[in-house]
Amino acid sequence: MSVDKLKKDINKVLDEALKLIENVDNYSDLENFKVRFLGKKSILNRLMKSLSDLAPEDKAKAGKDLNLFKKKINGFINDKKISLDIIADDNFDAFDISMPGKLSFIGSLHPITKIMNEAIDIFQSLKFEYVDGPEVEDEFHNFTALNIPESHPARAMHDTFYLENKNLLLRTHTSSVQIRTMSKKKPPLRIIAPGKVYRKDSDITHTPMFHQIEGLYIDENISFANLKYTINIFLKSFFGRDDLKIRFRPSYFPFTEPSAEVDIEYIDNKGNKKWLEILGCGMVHPNVLTMADIDCKKFSGYAFGLGVERLAMLKMGITDLRLFYENDLRFLKQFQRV
Amino acid sequence: MKFTRSWLEEYIDISVSTEDLCHQLTMAGLEVDEIIKIDKDFLIDVDLTPNRSDCLSVYGVARELISINKSFKLKVNKKIKVIPNCQSYPIKINIEEKTVCPIFSYMSIENLSPSFEAPSYITNRLNQIGIKLVHPIVDILNYIMIDIGQPMHAYDADMINGNISLGFSKTNKSFKALDGNEYKLTPKNFIISDSNNILSLAGIIGAEHSAVSKKTKNIIIESAFFHPDFIANKARDLKLQTESSHRFERGVDFELSKKALSKFSEIIYINKACNFSEIISINNSDYLPKKNKVQIDFKKINEVIGISLKNNDIINILQSVGCVFNKRDNTVINPSYRFDLNIQSDYIEEVARLYGYDNIPSNRENININLSSKYLPRDVVSHIKNFLYNSGFSECINYSFVGENELENANWKNENFDDHYKILNYLSIDQIKLRSNLTGSLIKNIEYNSNVNSENSFRFFEVSNVYGPKIEQILTCLVSGERHDESWAIKSSKFDKYDMISIIEDIAKMFAIEKHKLNYSIKEHSFNKKKYISLSLSITDLVDFLNKNKNEEKFENYSKLPNIRRDLSFLIDNSISYGSLIKKIKEINVHSLKKILLFDLYVGKNIPEDKKSLGIGFIFQEKDKTLTHNEVDVLMDFIIDKLQEKFNIQLRK
Numbered sequence: 001m002s003v004d005k006l007k008k009d010i011n012k013v014l015d016e017a018l019k020l021i022e023n024v025d026n027y028s029d030l031e032n033f034k035v036r037f038l039g040k041k042s043i044l045n046r047l048m049k050s051l052s053d054l055a056p057e058d059k060a061k062a063g064k065d066l067n068l069f070k071k072k073i074n075g076f077i078n079d080k081k082i083s084l085d086i087i088a089d090d091n092f093d094a095f096d097i098s099m100p101g102k103l104s105f106i107g108s109l110h111p112i113t114k115i116m117n118e119a120i121d122i123f124q125s126l127k128f129e130y131v132d133g134p135e136v137e138d139e140f141h142n143f144t145a146l147n148i149p150e151s152h153p154a155r156a157m158h159d160t161f162y163l164e165n166k167n168l169l170l171r172t173h174t175s176s177v178q179i180r181t182m183s184k185k186k187p188p189l190r191i192i193a194p195g196k197v198y199r200k201d202s203d204i205t206h207t208p209m210f211h212q213i214e215g216l217y218i219d220e221n222i223s224f225a226n227l228k229y230t231i232n233i234f235l236k237s238f239f240g241r242d243d244l245k246i247r248f249r250p251s252y253f254p255f256t257e258p259s260a261e262v263d264i265e266y267i268d269n270k271g272n273k274k275w276l277e278i279l280g281c282g283m284v285h286p287n288v289l290t291m292a293d294i295d296c297k298k299f300s301g302y303a304f305g306l307g308v309e310r311l312a313m314l315k316m317g318i319t320d321l322r323l324f325y326e327n328d329l330r331f332l333k334q335f336q337r338v
Numbered sequence: 339m340k341f342t343r344s345w346l347e348e349y350i351d352i353s354v355s356t357e358d359l360c361h362q363l364t365m366a367g368l369e370v371d372e373i374i375k376i377d378k379d380f381l382i383d384v385d386l387t388p389n390r391s392d393c394l395s396v397y398g399v400a401r402e403l404i405s406i407n408k409s410f411k412l413k414v415n416k417k418i419k420v421i422p423n424c425q426s427y428p429i430k431i432n433i434e435e436k437t438v439c440p441i442f443s444y445m446s447i448e449n450l451s452p453s454f455e456a457p458s459y460i461t462n463r464l465n466q467i468g469i470k471l472v473h474p475i476v477d478i479l480n481y482i483m484i485d486i487g488q489p490m491h492a493y494d495a496d497m498i499n500g501n502i503s504l505g506f507s508k509t510n511k512s513f514k515a516l517d518g519n520e521y522k523l524t525p526k527n528f529i530i531s532d533s534n535n536i537l538s539l540a541g542i543i544g545a546e547h548s549a550v551s552k553k554t555k556n557i558i559i560e561s562a563f564f565h566p567d568f569i570a571n572k573a574r575d576l577k578l579q580t581e582s583s584h585r586f587e588r589g590v591d592f593e594l595s596k597k598a599l600s601k602f603s604e605i606i607y608i609n610k611a612c613n614f615s616e617i618i619s620i621n622n623s624d625y626l627p628k629k630n631k632v633q634i635d636f637k638k639i640n641e642v643i644g645i646s647l648k649n650n651d652i653i654n655i656l657q658s659v660g661c662v663f664n665k666r667d668n669t670v671i672n673p674s675y676r677f678d679l680n681i682q683s684d685y686i687e688e689v690a691r692l693y694g695y696d697n698i699p700s701n702r703e704n705i706n707i708n709l710s711s712k713y714l715p716r717d718v719v720s721h722i723k724n725f726l727y728n729s730g731f732s733e734c735i736n737y738s739f740v741g742e743n744e745l746e747n748a749n750w751k752n753e754n755f756d757d758h759y760k761i762l763n764y765l766s767i768d769q770i771k772l773r774s775n776l777t778g779s780l781i782k783n784i785e786y787n788s789n790v791n792s793e794n795s796f797r798f799f800e801v802s803n804v805y806g807p808k809i810e811q812i813l814t815c816l817v818s819g820e821r822h823d824e825s826w827a828i829k830s831s832k833f834d835k836y837d838m839i840s841i842i843e844d845i846a847k848m849f850a851i852e853k854h855k856l857n858y859s860i861k862e863h864s865f866n867k868k869k870y871i872s873l874s875l876s877i878t879d880l881v882d883f884l885n886k887n888k889n890e891e892k893f894e895n896y897s898k899l900p901n902i903r904r905d906l907s908f909l910i911d912n913s914i915s916y917g918s919l920i921k922k923i924k925e926i927n928v929h930s931l932k933k934i935l936l937f938d939l940y941v942g943k944n945i946p947e948d949k950k951s952l953g954i955g956f957i958f959q960e961k962d963k964t965l966t967h968n969e970v971d972v973l974m975d976f977i978i979d980k981l982q983e984k985f986n987i988q989l990r991k
Contacts, residue, residue: 164761196738223701325736
């Protein structure tokens with residue numbers, strides 16, 4: 001056997017291998033291919049054995065050729081494996097795309113945070129400015145300046161948490177931020193103030209701490225019709241439904257007049273259409289403006305207050321209010337989406 | 339306020355379905371909570387707002403319906419002529435405070451038969467709306483109260499001694515009420531008494547002693563007007579609420595005082611229950627609440643609502659709720675039953691309400707606001723929350739108040755302090771003060787979860803205000819147990835404090851602040867045999883710092899020349915901190931040293947006890963020339979010399 005002959009043989013086998021590998025479409029055929037060209041009884045082995053027949057100077061040359069051949073065959077196999085891996089066949093000992101990843105690095109944001117962010121983003125797009133106010137308040141900002149008289153039931157000890165010896169209380173609504181803002185800035189004012197509020201109440205439908213988002217807009221010629229527009233556009237964007245049915249119903253709050261409660265229509269689990277109260281709002285009471293040193297003849301405005309828990313329950317289908325503050329991972333981990 | 343449809347139909351003809359009727363009430367601000375079908379009738383429960391005391395009666399609701407919808411018409415009920423057949427009980431009434439009680443009407447009845455029963459339509463209706471039957475006369479009084487809105491009281495005339503006086507309680511006497519409870523009075527309580535006893539707490543509840551019973555024969559019926567300002571909160575202060583106090587503190591129409599007694603006479607007369615006297619009424623009209631005359635600005639009303647009603651339409655609406663409008667000077671006067679109509683805004687509300695909120699358009703406003711720059715605290719908190727979320731932390735929100743336990747004895751920096759924000763009227767003993775740290779709450783969260791979940795790797799965080807010596811907003815991250823959730827690919831390992839250093843370093847990078855400028859602390863806690871590691875960071879201080887040091891994100895040209903790395907392993911005294919080592923290396927001031935990194939730390943076997951082995955990588959690079967290996971070797975030797983000199987390091991191979 002000569003070196004040339006060997007080279008010819010190799011090329012012939014390579015041609016054959018090239019044809020065969022093209023038709024391989026699964027891992028077991030690929031395995032057969034491997035055995036045929038590289039295995040113990042393979043052509044390669046046969047050719048290797050024939051090396052001993054060669055003259056020593058030819059041996060090295062032929063050895064190189066054979067190694068090249070082996071590399072090429074291996075190259076065929078690897079290329080094919082990659083293309084088969086992409087098709088992913090579980091029968092083959094290779095990358096298993098169905099395996100779990102090594103580690104997950106996703107935690108969760110509290111549903112209250114997520115709902116607040118959604119609402120705040122909408123209000124910011126409506127040009128409301130974000131402001132903060134203290135949770136520990138005084139009677140003036142939480143009650144008096146909001147036209148809530150001394151005799152109002154909310155001022156009683158059984159509704160409001162008071163602090164020891166400090167003449168302070170925990171704010172019962174974010175409306176106190178209205179007063180803080182009006183004392184610092186003059187109209188036009190267009191703000192939202194989200195945050196924690198506290199009421200002395202604890203049962204299935206009340207937690208002593210909950211969250212609100214307050215909105216306030218004061219300028220010249222602001223009307224109830226404007227309030228309706230803002231609330232309508234907010235609710236429709238928040239629930240992502242242009243056909244959301246919304247109704248404004250007369251109500252009473254000391255710090256707004258006219259006042260309204262806003263209901264949205266929803267379908268309960270029995271399939272009945274029902275109205276559900278979602279927020280309170282109204283035109284800022286002239287007494288509130290006057291107390292804040294704003295000319296109520298020149299300026300008017302509207303205010304609204306949203307319950308964040310209520311929004312979250314409705315949007316996320318949470319039925320038990322108390323879940324928000326148990327911080328049970330089985331609850332929290334359900335809010336992994338961005 | 340509960341009533342039945344048939345009761346309402348005594349006053350008006352209703353041609354619409356109950357559903358439709360209730361919808362109209364709701365949309366006018368009288369929210370119907372519930373409709374319950376009973377036989378052929380409907381029980382309707384209206385959730386009244388506190389300003390609408392005029393609707394605390396069936397008649398009041400009927401009157402309201404007529405102003406809501408003109409198709410409802412008031413029925414005319416025949417007047418019955420009654421003839422009193424006994425003398426009034428000879429008694430003198432002395433009203434000490436006429437402002438509190440401008441009108442006091444009363445009458446008496448005699449020889450009530452023990453077998454007398456209230457007419458069945460009365461007892462049935464009271465039963466339907468859930469008012470307990472007590473005594474036939476009291477039942478009739480309760481019926482009249484629900485029917486037209488006047489609370490009244492029945493005194494056993496034989497239990498009254500001497501004259502009656504009305505005034506503020508002069509002593510802190512206690513008072514036994516007819517509900518069987520003892521109440522401690524204060525000089526703020528307005529009482530009705532005879533020469534010996536308190537007969538009643540005016541407008542709230544009568545005394546047990548003078549209450550009517552089965553044996554009572556002679557009765558005095560009181561029907562007064564008490565000013566809401568003096569009744570408000572008095573019942574609540576005594577932890578008490580009655581149908582009477584509910585009405586008086588919101589305002590009762592003072593024109594009802596005599597009407598209610600006439601109605602009572604009629605019922606007594608028709609049912610031949612007993613003898614009854616004429617009605618005596620003490621009326622100090624100067625002391626009655628003043629009716630308010632309010633100037634109406636039609637333009638303003640339209641502007642505030644955002645509609646364009648004609649003046650006459652507005653006048654019609656105001657007249658429909660019983661107001662008197664004077665066209666000469668455009669003023670309006672409220673009816674005696676509307677305590678809530680005092681200023682123009684109150685009338686704007688009436689116009690909006692009766693025009694219909696649904697009919698008011700929805701108009702976009704011309705926003706005339708210059709937005710100031712972004713609000714920093716919210717942005718900072720948002721970024722940090724999202725970063726932690728992407729690092730596998732779960733956010734918790736806990737109540738701001740906590741109990742008196744060991745976790746709450748210090749603020750988040752572990753400083754002890756005394757001046758806690760304590761809640762005066764706390765709900766439960768685990769909510770007595772505002773928390774000064776978040777670690778305690780988060781430890782409880784992990785404890786809770788390790789009891790209910792099978793997991794053993796916990797990464798929690800919370801952002802909230804804390805109330806220590808300073809009120810500030812902080813972030814606390816708390817971890818416990820395994821560093822990672824169980825994984826097939828990663829060997830299990832426990833959290834340690836260094837994990838928290840990575841977090842604080844990443845936060846520092848997010849805001850381009852050097853780590854040491856952050857106000858933070860990393861601590862290990864052990865509680866109920868479990869170890870926890872916390873990281874707390876003052877968000878308030880971070881925001882302050884960012885506000886004072888605003889720096890824009892700027893691009894800096896970087897060297898495209900290759901860099902050379904040299905690794906060095908050496909032993910160094912355990913007591914020398916990594917920070918002081920790095921500080922020293924930086925002080926050596928080798929210009930081309932661009933980066934230092936720690937790739938290994940080892941203590942334990944094969945190393946002296948007081949030593950640690952560090953592996954440090956040095957990366958060299960110049961901006962304008964390619965460094966040679968020889969140049970770098972010289973620099974490394976220089977650094978090694980300095981370190982040996984300063985820290986006595988021993989090189990390892």
